[in-house]
Structure formats: structure tokens, C-alpha cells
Amino acid sequence: MDKQEMELYCAGCGIAIQTEDKASVGYAPPQSLEKETVICQRCYRIRHYNEASTVTLGDDDFVRILNGIGDTKALVVQVVDIFDFNGSWLRGLPRFVGGNPILLVGNKVDLLPKNVNRNRLINWMRKSSADLGLKPLDVVLVSAHKGEGVERLVQAMNEYRKGRNIYVVGVTNVGKSSLINRLLKQFGESEMDITTSQFPGTTLDVIEIPLDDKSSLYDTPGIVNRDQLVHKVAPQELKVIMPDKPIKPKVYQLNAEQTMFIGGLARIDFVKGERQSFVFYLSNHLNVHRTKLANADELYAKHKGEMLAPPGPDAAESIVWEKFTFKVPSGKYDIVISGLGWIALHGKGANVEVHVPKGVAAGLRPSLI
Known part of the structure; x- marks a missing residue:
């Protein structure tokens, strides 16, 4: 029995190979079946052109x-x-x-x-x-x-x-x-x-x-x-939020009633507490912006999708925000944002509000570092 008659599976993603429908998953050109290792056209394009995958399982x-x-x-x-x-x-x-x-x-x-x-x-x-x-x-x-x-x-x-x-x-x-x-x-x-x-x-x-x-x-x-942040941004923006090199912590000394934006993906409001360090453990490609809490809404409305990005303009317009409120005890704790990273607080306690796209999880844990 030759390869044309055998049931073949893509060596790259595991899907059954078919040669009839170019628009369906598992398609491979008939001539590719002669190769020692067979991969589908989708895997070929991911490997050689770094194209985004649009196929997901239910x-x-x-x-x-x-x-x-x-x-x-x-x-x-x-x-x-x-x-x-x-x-x-x-x-x-x-x-x-x-x-x-x-x-x-x-x-x-x-x-x-x-x-x-x-x-x-x-x-x-x-x-x-x-x-x-x-x-x-x-x-x-x-x-x-x-x-x-x-x-x-x-x-x-x-x-x-x-x-x-x-x-x-x-x-x-x-x-x-x-x-x-x-x-x-x-x-x-x-x-x-x-x-x-x-x-x-x-x-x-x-x-x-x-x-x-x-x-x-x-x-x-x-x-x-589905609460991971990677599902809230465009494929080309993944390389910005996903770290690819050792993280370089960003340290900020904050007073109460100050706000930090992580691009346009998260907003951290330091509502109440003594002046202390907020240490951001994020992808090195992400920008962090500081402003007064009283100015935060105006800053976001003016700069979302541009200075406050990712996400880009189209996605920024459709974001629905969800707020998490944390009473951080005295000691060493991390505020974690699923898929984005964490912010370490090593002070005498603080009241912090975290705004993230609806569906993304945020939580508090004892400090990892």
C-alpha cells in the first residue's frame, strides 16, 4: 500500500491529511505526499511564513x-x-x-x-x-x-x-x-x-x-x-505581551492616588496607602505609563490604541473593562494579571484597584521573589 492509499496524519499538528479541499483543515498538495515527512499546508505556512493560525478546536x-x-x-x-x-x-x-x-x-x-x-x-x-x-x-x-x-x-x-x-x-x-x-x-x-x-x-x-x-x-x-490575555489581542501583538527574554523588572515609587497603565491592557490604581515601590514583572516590550488617578479616565480616552497600546485602535474601542479590588496586606505580595505578568508590592499594605479586559483574571498571592 503506497502513501496515496494510506490514511496520513500531519507530522506537525496531528490532523488527518486530505488533498481535495484547499480551504479545509488537513489540506496538503498531492505532490507533497511523496515526501518522507508529510505536513499540511497550514503547518507549512506557520513554519515558513509565521502566519497566524485561525483554526481552533471546540x-x-x-x-x-x-x-x-x-x-x-x-x-x-x-x-x-x-x-x-x-x-x-x-x-x-x-x-x-x-x-x-x-x-x-x-x-x-x-x-x-x-x-x-x-x-x-x-x-x-x-x-x-x-x-x-x-x-x-x-x-x-x-x-x-x-x-x-x-x-x-x-x-x-x-x-x-x-x-x-x-x-x-x-x-x-x-x-x-x-x-x-x-x-x-x-x-x-x-x-x-x-x-x-x-x-x-x-x-x-x-x-x-x-x-x-x-x-x-x-x-x-x-x-x-478563555481568561488568558492572549485571546484578547491581535495575533501580531502576541510578540509584544509574551516575553522572549529574561524579564527586567520595572520599579516605580508611587504615592496614593496615582495610576499605572500597562499599554492599553491593564490599569492599576493605587487608591490608598503609604508611598511604596510597585515592581512590574512584564514582557520587556511592554510600555508602562504613570498618571494621576484623577486624570486616568481622560488619558485613556485620549490615547487608547496609540500611546496606550497594545491592543491597537480597533480592539481598544471594543474593550469592556472589569475591576478587581485588592486590600494588600503588609508584607510581600504579588498582584497577578493572567497572561500579562505581575506587580510586586513590598510595603505596609495598600488598597489597589486593577482594571483588565472583561474575562481576564487577576488575583493576589504571596510574593514569588
């Missing part, structure tokens, strides 16, 4: 895939974005995967400032996981981009899987496919190259990678957390 598809894991005996590897821990959390995972053990992997450790204590970070992730209803077997820190921690991850997977399959799961943009590609390249499996990009929803179906004669590693599609 919630039912995600539930089907996760429930399928619960019907097997496997090790589940949940990948989270350390920079956006709560925003990248996969809600209800233990319920979906049954009694299967879960190994927690914190990706993008290379983006954190160098003064972050790794052991403290691991302990913080364990506690935060327990608060969210999960007790992982272990916590491993990695950088899919730099290769840091990959050998440790392989050791942990081999230790805990006990000959079983491995399913790698996570929400969109946590770097699952990049991590798997790093594993493949490091250990000589160069035949497969899973499509990666900064755009949500790149992997469209389960991709199987054989580990031995009896077990495989499976890359699953990224589940959409």
Missing part, C-alpha cells in the same frame, strides 16, 4: 481527548507557564484523567529574573497546585527554548511512567510542542518536527511519538483558557 474535542486519557493507564505530564501559572492552569485535570499520576512541568524558567530561588519556586508550585486541587508526583522546571532541565525531565518521566504511555497536556501557548521537539532533538529523534508558533491552537489532534515497542509519548492539542 471544547467538546478537548473533553473527548482528555476523557480518552482517563480510559488508559498512563503518566500525564501537565505543562504550565511559570510566567503565567494560574492563567495556564488546566482546570479539573484530575477529574478527566482518572487515577493516572501527574507530573507537573514548569516551562519558560529562562524568562524569570536570575534572583528567583529555584527551590522556593518549586515549593511555591507544589503549594499552588494543592490549592488548585492537584498533588503532583513531582515538579520539574525546564526551558524548552534553552534546553534547561530537559535531562532532569527525561529522568523523571522514565522513573514515573513505569513502562506506560506518556500524555503531555496543557493550555495553549505553554510550550508543549516546543518542549517535545527539544526532547526529540536532544535524543536523536530528528524525523519528526512538531509545528510550533506563538499563535494559540497550533496542534490540532493527538500526535503519537513511539518510545519503544510497547509505549508512546502523545502530544495533545492546547486547551483554551
Whole structure:
């Protein structure tokens, strides 16, 4: 049986290959079937032209895939974005995967400032996981981009899987496919190259990678957390809000009744408290603007989509704001904005109001640094 007669799947995103409808997912030109590794036209354009993906799976598809894991005996590897821990959390995972053990992997450790204590970070992730209803077997820190921690991850997977399959799961943009590609390249499996990009929803179906004669590693599609900020901006703006280099904290000494804008994506009002430092841990590409609280509404109305951007003018006009009010205790705390970063307050307490696009989550936690 030749390739024309076999059922083929894209090596990049896992979708079934078809050669009939150019406008549908899985399309590949007939001549491409002669190649050793077949990828769909969508993956080709993502890889070579960095085009945005407009195809996403529905919630039912995600539930089907996760429930399928619960019907097997496997090790589940949940990948989270350390920079956006709560925003990248996969809600209800233990319920979906049954009694299967879960190994927690914190990706993008290379983006954190160098003064972050790794052991403290691991302990913080364990506690935060327990608060969210999960007790992982272990916590491993990695950088899919730099290769840091990959050998440790392989050791942990081999230790805990006990000959079983491995399913790698996570929400969109946590770097699952990049991590798997790093594993493949490091250990000589160069035949497969899973499509990666900064755009949500790149992997469209389960991709199987054989580990031995009896077990495989499976890359699953990224589940959409709709409160993440990445879903509120245009694809070309993702490179501005998603850090690609170690974060350089921005420190501001603020008095009460001052406001800070993070582009046009968030507004932080220091309503009441003693003069203190607000330390912003954000993508280095984002601009922060200070003004008086009394002038904040006027400044935003005048400069949204321009000086206060991203998002650009069109998206800025349609934003509906939601307010979170925090009474920050005395001590060291972070105000976290899902998908954007966090603001550290190390003072004698403060009343702070945070305005974000409706649907984006904000919260308060003990300081990470």
C-alpha cells in the first residue's frame, strides 16, 4: 500500500491529511505526499511564513481527548507557564484523567529574573497546585527554548511512567510542542518536527511519538483558557505581551492616588496607602505609563490604541473593562494579571484597584521573589 492509499496524519499538528479541499483543515498538495515527512499546508505556512493560525478546536474535542486519557493507564505530564501559572492552569485535570499520576512541568524558567530561588519556586508550585486541587508526583522546571532541565525531565518521566504511555497536556501557548521537539532533538529523534508558533491552537489532534515497542509519548492539542490575555489581542501583538527574554523588572515609587497603565491592557490604581515601590514583572516590550488617578479616565480616552497600546485602535474601542479590588496586606505580595505578568508590592499594605479586559483574571498571592 503506497502513501496515496494510506490514511496520513500531519507530522506537525496531528490532523488527518486530505488533498481535495484547499480551504479545509488537513489540506496538503498531492505532490507533497511523496515526501518522507508529510505536513499540511497550514503547518507549512506557520513554519515558513509565521502566519497566524485561525483554526481552533471546540471544547467538546478537548473533553473527548482528555476523557480518552482517563480510559488508559498512563503518566500525564501537565505543562504550565511559570510566567503565567494560574492563567495556564488546566482546570479539573484530575477529574478527566482518572487515577493516572501527574507530573507537573514548569516551562519558560529562562524568562524569570536570575534572583528567583529555584527551590522556593518549586515549593511555591507544589503549594499552588494543592490549592488548585492537584498533588503532583513531582515538579520539574525546564526551558524548552534553552534546553534547561530537559535531562532532569527525561529522568523523571522514565522513573514515573513505569513502562506506560506518556500524555503531555496543557493550555495553549505553554510550550508543549516546543518542549517535545527539544526532547526529540536532544535524543536523536530528528524525523519528526512538531509545528510550533506563538499563535494559540497550533496542534490540532493527538500526535503519537513511539518510545519503544510497547509505549508512546502523545502530544495533545492546547486547551483554551478563555481568561488568558492572549485571546484578547491581535495575533501580531502576541510578540509584544509574551516575553522572549529574561524579564527586567520595572520599579516605580508611587504615592496614593496615582495610576499605572500597562499599554492599553491593564490599569492599576493605587487608591490608598503609604508611598511604596510597585515592581512590574512584564514582557520587556511592554510600555508602562504613570498618571494621576484623577486624570486616568481622560488619558485613556485620549490615547487608547496609540500611546496606550497594545491592543491597537480597533480592539481598544471594543474593550469592556472589569475591576478587581485588592486590600494588600503588609508584607510581600504579588498582584497577578493572567497572561500579562505581575506587580510586586513590598510595603505596609495598600488598597489597589486593577482594571483588565472583561474575562481576564487577576488575583493576589504571596510574593514569588
